[in-house]
Amino acid sequence: MARVAIVTGGTRGIGEAISLALQKTGLTVAATYAGNAERAEAFAARTGIAVYQWDVADYDACQAGCAKVAADLGDVDIVVNNAGITRDGTILKLSYDDWKAVIDTNLGGCFNMAKAVFPGMRTRKWGRIVNIGSINGQAGQYGQVNYAAAKSGIHGFTKALAQEGARAGVTVNAIAPGYIDTDMVAAVPADVLEKIVAKIPVGRLGQASEIARGVVFLCSEEGGFVTGSTLSINGGQHMY
Numbered sequence: 001m002a003r004v005a006i007v008t009g010g011t012r013g014i015g016e017a018i019s020l021a022l023q024k025t026g027l028t029v030a031a032t033y034a035g036n037a038e039r040a041e042a043f044a045a046r047t048g049i050a051v052y053q054w055d056v057a058d059y060d061a062c063q064a065g066c067a068k069v070a071a072d073l074g075d076v077d078i079v080v081n082n083a084g085i086t087r088d089g090t091i092l093k094l095s096y097d098d099w100k101a102v103i104d105t106n107l108g109g110c111f112n113m114a115k116a117v118f119p120g121m122r123t124r125k126w127g128r129i130v131n132i133g134s135i136n137g138q139a140g141q142y143g144q145v146n147y148a149a150a151k152s153g154i155h156g157f158t159k160a161l162a163q164e165g166a167r168a169g170v171t172v173n174a175i176a177p178g179y180i181d182t183d184m185v186a187a188v189p190a191d192v193l194e195k196i197v198a199k200i201p202v203g204r205l206g207q208a209s210e211i212a213r214g215v216v217f218l219c220s221e222e223g224g225f226v227t228g229s230t231l232s233i234n235g236g237q238h239m240y
């Protein structure tokens with residue numbers, strides 16, 4: 001039977017590309033989404049990928065959601081923690097709510113999902129967790145203390161959990177995308193984005209499929225000796 005993978009935020013942007021790429025390798029994929037049901041249903045109809053709505057920042061919702069996926073599709077062997085939001089602003093303007101929403105979703109979501117699936121992976125002696133970090137968690141970014149802190153936290157979380165999973169066949173890795181051609185990056189003011197792209201050595205934004213390719217490798221059988229690593233896919237913008 002095909003292994004089951006959950007991709008959080010898996011119906012749009014980088015997550016959509018990851019869901020499709022994992023499906024292509026023969027996995028059974030479940031994609032979660034936070035709010036846009038119409039778009040998610042259209043995605044499900046187009047791709048045949050099952051979609052589930054829950055908020056990754058909600059611990060109980062992750063427990064219930066992962067149990068539902070397991071009941072519907074089978075034991076969950078792979079989780080890609082991709083769901084993330086931005087609430088950009090300099091610290092003078094950033095509210096506590098902007099801080100908390102980004103930390104709870106981007107970093108808290110990784111914890112909540114791992115709590116739901118890690119015990120089963122350990123018991124079955126096989127698992128893959130891939131956390132989507134960011135170049136801005138490695139290098140920082142003006143106007144993103146919340147996002148950079150959450151993404152930087154993901155990189156530490158990955159290395160710690162990797163140590164807990166290693167003996168049980170559960171690998172935990174991160175990918176740190178640079179600026180990728182998605183709605184999230186399109187929301188950056190054009191003049192700011194232009195300056196950012198000018199600093200990318202390959203001279204362009206990345207494609208979501210270029211991140212998905214890395215996820216496929218980390219989730220594969222052959223990726224079993226790779227754990228606790230961060231794969232930077234950023235066009236050379238930050239060499240870490």
Ligand code: CAA
Binds near residue numbers: 089133
């Ligand atoms: N370093 C130093 N100073 C900077 C700066 C920088 N990088 N960027 C701007 N400034 C300065 C400006 O020159 C300006 O100075 P003056 O007032 O003296 O002219 C001052 O800071 C205010 O700048 P803004 O006008 O840009 O301030 P704002 O409040 O209007 O906007 C902002 C702030 C919302 C953070 C805006 O700059 C912005 O959107 N920046 C982009 C943030 C970004 O890259 N987000 C990434 C989103 S995509 C993503 O996160 C995916 C991923 O993983 C990569």
